[in-house]
């Protein structure tokens with residue numbers, strides 16, 4: 001389902017102009033990371049996708065729906081949103097009930113609900129915790145419950161707000177596996193993140209925001225190499241990208257795979273990289 005954001009401006013009631021003419025078009029199945037300094041407008045922008053905010057000017061469309069014309073509970077059929085802090089999102093006695101809440105609310109049949117719950121629990125690696133009380137779980141597992149409860153709604157678009165913040169490496173790997181599997185199922189995945197390595201390893205397209213505008217938008221190999229523009233919004237390229245630049249790699253590398261591949265090529269054929277000759 002296509003997301004279309006057309007020249008969106010947003011002014012908070014207090015007068016802060018948080019978005020100053022943002023236009024983006026996101027195709028079905030894309031994996032997009034939105035990065036930028038604190039206060040750049042990232043959260044304000046994604047809250048326009050599930051109808052929590054409506055543009056002061058401009059238009060946001062989710063498929064054929066204009067968000068200004070559609071109620072928030074209907075938009076929940078198309079856009080799932082995992083908030084940064086899971087504790088605001090959990091209120092049932094067991095993990096399974098929690099995960100069933102969304103699909104039940106969307107009016108699915110009992111069979112569909114059990115199927116969605118089973119799939120979401122599997123994707124979140126929570127099968128053995130179905131009967132636990134979410135509040136007896138560690139914060140990391142509670143995060144996975146929050147993710148599962150949104151995934152169970154089976155929306156074509158899923159937004160993750162700062163999914164890795166405060167999480168240990170094992171939880172980050174679980175989240176990465178989940179993103180990969182959702183992606184294989186054709187979901188559009190958006191994330192807001194300050195974790196540039198997570199962005200580089202898991203997302204194809206990067207949107208860089210600063211002061212309510214889009215500063216850069218494109219494939220990560222293009223965007224994450226533009227150090228000077230990234231610096232305007234206090235984003236540094238990933239460590240491997242910077243190392244690649246210092247080593248004189250011809251192309252911007254973003255992932256450990258790309259880095260190793262380039263390094264191997266250079267070691268095998270040192271003369272094939274023009275910068276390596278100098």
Ligand SMILES: Nc1ncnc2c1ncn2[C@@H]1O[C@H](COP(=O)(O)OP(=O)(O)OP(=O)(O)O)[C@@H](O)[C@H]1O
Nearest residue numbers: 012014016018036037038039040041042043044045
């Ligand atoms: N509820 C609100 N009322 C008034 N101003 C707000 C509100 N929420 C955000 N703002 C302001 O809008 C601007 C954009 O904020 P937003 O939270 O969208 O940025 P962000 O890029 O998500 O930042 P962060 O990385 O810190 O979450 C900031 O100047 C912020 O102070």
